[in-house]
Amino acid sequence: MNEEDADRAVGRLLREHATRHRAGDALQSAVRTEIALEAAGQRRQAAPPVARRWHWPAWGLTAAGFACGVLATAITLHLLPPTDGSRALEQELASSHVRALMVAHLTDVASSDQHTVKPWFQGKLDYSPPVKDLAGDGYPLIGGRLDYVAGHPVAALVYRRHGHLINLFIWPADGQAAPTLHSHQGYQLAHWRNAGMQFWAVSDLNGEELQTLARLIP
Amino acid sequence: MAHTRDFEALVLPHLDAAYNLARWLVRDEHVADDMVQDACLRAYRYFDALRGDAAKPWLLGIVRNNCYAWLEEQRMSARWVAHGEDDELLAAVPVPPDSRGATPETELWHAYRRQAVDAAIRALEPPYREVIVLRELEDLSYAEIAQVAAIPIGTVMSRLSRARAALRTALADLLGTE
Structure with missing residues (x-):
């Protein structure tokens, strides 16, 4: 065998048998989280709260486009208003969580200060969602944003737990219900009602840590 | 965004x-x-x-x-x-499967080849290991490898050549059975 053939044989052996290490789900998720947080942080530096107003119409357009998409989905899925905890709603919340990470549109207001985040929702929603920083309990608040679920504007709060992000969606609902766990395409969802609001927490965290969060929120 | x-x-x-x-x-x-x-x-x-x-x-x-x-x-x-050194080295010397039980078709034989090939790549010094991984496992061109490793293309080729020579020696047994 000449050297060239021998090299080709080595190449073949390697290609066929050597281990190709692949990035695990945890790494994929950690990278997306880092990027999303970085993008949120950059926006905070780039746009101080007062100067944000000019930015709002542009964002509104995006939101409108997004809302259209959601509406189309809602129609296709015959989705009821967001008082119904259907599978379609879980799907939509999981998608919203993923999208927030993917396009790094994680927060409109990036702040760990609940007194900054809570007033930010005024005038954007006709209700006032409870906002609480839980850094002391290991769930620091990253910020908040306006999201659309089944065509309704809802409050989304973003918390961090170790290397993972949690989207907490909040909108009004009657009644009381203890947290129930659901899972959708690898994401965990916790749902509960309290004090005139309903809460959906979505994350790739395990269910237990979502329930801990549920206990910490009013 | x-x-x-x-x-x-x-x-x-x-x-x-x-x-x-x-x-x-x-x-x-x-x-x-x-x-x-x-x-x-x-x-x-x-x-x-x-x-x-x-x-x-x-x-x-x-x-x-x-x-x-x-x-x-x-x-x-x-x-x-x-x-x-990391504990992987302990596994760096794979034991060939028992020649009576293991034919080239068995799982054991397949696992043995993977271990042997992995061990041979691991044994290379990083500058040789990286060009082999980039070329044979990631299919990068010489020019792309040169960019990744920040070395001239000529150096990529000479390192690949030396790495392959080392692998030929380390894997001589397996190359004979291919």
Whole structure:
């Protein structure tokens, strides 16, 4: 065998048998989280709260486009208003969580200060969602944003737990219900009602840590 | 936001390649995770620097730099600490399957070949290991490898040639059975 053939044989052996290490789900998720947080942080530096107003119409357009998409989905899925905890709603919340990470549109207001985040929702929603920083309990608040679920504007709060992000969606609902766990395409969802609001927490965290969060929120 | 979407589309598809390179260079899964995560963050911060270049060698270049920095740190601390090489070395000398039970078709034989090939790649020094991993496992061109490793194409070719010669010797038994 000449050297060239021998090299080709080595190449073949390697290609066929050597281990190709692949990035695990945890790494994929950690990278997306880092990027999303970085993008949120950059926006905070780039746009101080007062100067944000000019930015709002542009964002509104995006939101409108997004809302259209959601509406189309809602129609296709015959989705009821967001008082119904259907599978379609879980799907939509999981998608919203993923999208927030993917396009790094994680927060409109990036702040760990609940007194900054809570007033930010005024005038954007006709209700006032409870906002609480839980850094002391290991769930620091990253910020908040306006999201659309089944065509309704809802409050989304973003918390961090170790290397993972949690989207907490909040909108009004009657009644009381203890947290129930659901899972959708690898994401965990916790749902509960309290004090005139309903809460959906979505994350790739395990269910237990979502329930801990549920206990910490009013 | 457009910035982030471009990054998603151009850079993140190469996460597997990035991890494979890191894992082969640092030989530890958790360190490899850290190397890749940090490289991605750097890549995101300096994404504007990626002008018309291919994203894959660009990202792999950042991963490689991180890994070499880490290897250098290990080398420095190894002077002071009598340090046990990573435990993978214990598995570096695979035992050939019992020739009576194992025919070339059995799982055992397949596992043996994988171990032997992996061990032979691991035994290469990092500058040779990386060109082999990039060429044979990640299918990069000579020019792309030159970009990742920041060396001239001629050096890529001579390192590949030396690496293959070493692998031919290490894997002589297996090459005979192919």
